[in-house]
Amino acid sequence: MSFGKRLYQIWVWFCFIVVFLLIYPFFVLFSLRDSWKKYGHFFNKVWAHTVFGSCMLRTKVEFRFKQDKKQSYVYCANHSSYLDIPTLCYSLSGYYLFIGKASLAKVPLFGYMFRNYYIAVDRHSKLSRYETMQKSMEAIDKKRSLAFFPEGTIPKNAGYQMIPFKDGAFRIAIEKQVPIVPVTIPFNWLILPDDGKYVPNRRLMKVIVHEPIETKGMTLDDVDALKDKTFDIIQRELIIQNKEVALV
Template identity: 40%
Template sequence: MRLLYTIWCASWFVALYLVLFPFQFVFLQRENWKPLAHKVNYVWGMLFFIGVGMPVRVERRFRPDPKQVYVFCANHFSYLDIAAMGVIVKNYYAFVGKSEVKHIPLLGYMFAKLHVQVDRSQPNSRAYSLAKSIRTLASGRSIMIFPEGGIRATEPPQMVPFRDGAFTMAIQQQVPIVPVTLLNNDLILPDRSPIRFHWHPLRAVIHPPIDTKGMTQEDLEQLKEETYKIIDNELMKARKSESVKE
């Protein structure tokens, strides 16, 4: 049954995107239309979770102002995280992710046009993506990033140390960091072979923002540590609660 459910999830994911891509393609042709392409991604994500019968339960301890700019930081244990963030965070943002996505037909075209790519094989790519992210923030558009630098944790829910990029750009542009805890995506779609979807309600928490006004790069480690602790504490609390129920 788990294999059948996985096939249905994958088929529904692809079929939806094929139907919605023509609209997205049109909206990607002009810069001032790109927010509409972003909304197509939101519709795609919502219809996906509805179609696979998976409730999305978000505890919004903070509701981001759609007119404000933020750096959204979330833990990253599963490939489902990208789709999840697309429905959890409704602001217009650019996702910072690995450039390998651009090789996926259609999806790669959208990613290259709408988001910020990091090519880990190129030595200057991180500096380039950081500079582009800073320009994106300066233009009035938020950034969404996984500060672990990819799916690197070997024993979720224990995260690996955060990298500096998200916090460097937030301090430089003096915009708030908004921590987001993805509580159980690694249980729904674990990062291991064979790939299998497991049915669970998707759960997440949007935390209150951390203000960076007045901070300098000397405050980077403190900001990074505070963000890590907020997400980590929520992960540990959720897993402890689940183990008690079991």
């Protein structure tokens, strides 16, 4: 590894950690009341914007529809990097809850923030999955949106090919009759690969927020069709955006 790349790696992780520690007291403060948590979520966005700016990471967010501020959405994004959560914090507006795996709640300091502001699910526990469904639907009743990575994990050898989606996000969207919004994050697997080395690379961070898929009139019999449609939209865009890589 070149000296310049090593220096950049140190700088990126320094920014991530130091900025998080500086705003951590606000996470603790705003977790004390449910009505304050939207402010804690705002500081999560501050964290993402500050870090990406400090790391000189070029960003491009492409919205293919105009968001209705009064509408709840279920955002579904591909998952290829630990950078994906701050990427969505940077890209999406409004107040939304992440649904993530239970192991995130065990990470020192970050885990406190995640379990107090968002929803952690143990996919191996039927009770945890049930509680996640209930908490998610309660959040929509409170006019909040949800953000899922429906693959359920970062796949091995993560890249621009996804693995099959879990049902949860689509069942919730249908039961609550709220739109699914597919989100494509095409290059995070190149910026921060999940290879155990955690060496960041400078390149464009891009997010495509697709048009919503309406669920009004759908029933639970439509879960598979909705899931497949969402998968196809994201996967198609991943291949298009990574066409130079795909041709190798």
